[in-house]
Amino acid sequence: MNIQDLDWHDSQLLSVFINRKNPGLIDDIVFEINFTEDDTKQIVFKNVYWSSFEMNFGVIGEDSILYFKKSYDDPNILRIKEKWKGLINDVDLISYTIQLNSTASCIRVISKSVEIKDIL
Numbered sequence: 001m002n003i004q005d006l007d008w009h010d011s012q013l014l015s016v017f018i019n020r021k022n023p024g025l026i027d028d029i030v031f032e033i034n035f036t037e038d039d040t041k042q043i044v045f046k047n048v049y050w051s052s053f054e055m056n057f058g059v060i061g062e063d064s065i066l067y068f069k070k071s072y073d074d075p076n077i078l079r080i081k082e083k084w085k086g087l088i089n090d091v092d093l094i095s096y097t098i099q100l101n102s103t104a105s106c107i108r109v110i111s112k113s114v115e116i117k118d119i120l
Helices: 075-083
Strands: 012-022 026-036 039-054 065-071 094-100 106-118
Touching (some): 039 075, 075 106
Antiparallel strands (some): 012 026, 039 106, 065 094, 094 106
16 A cells, blocks of 8 residues: 555644664554544554654644645755765655644655555
């Protein structure tokens, strides 16, 4: 399944987990998202190089997703590669943006890949 094929609009963000149990080898960010009543998935961003969480809290209610965007030409990718001073120039990075409705929060992740897992 392609991540862009998921119905992101109005899906519910349930949780976010940052996995750094083995830094440098395992740098993953896991989102649990309820896409429909019967379809909750884990979205695992693998080999994360950068993330930004502009999260607003205090709103009583579900945090639904306004939109999801995948990009290969996000200016943050170039900025991250410049910080690494040539060490990751050959690494293909992808930018992902999740904009939330109810809190106007914005989550950005730059990683090498993404994995989609069904939650049973």
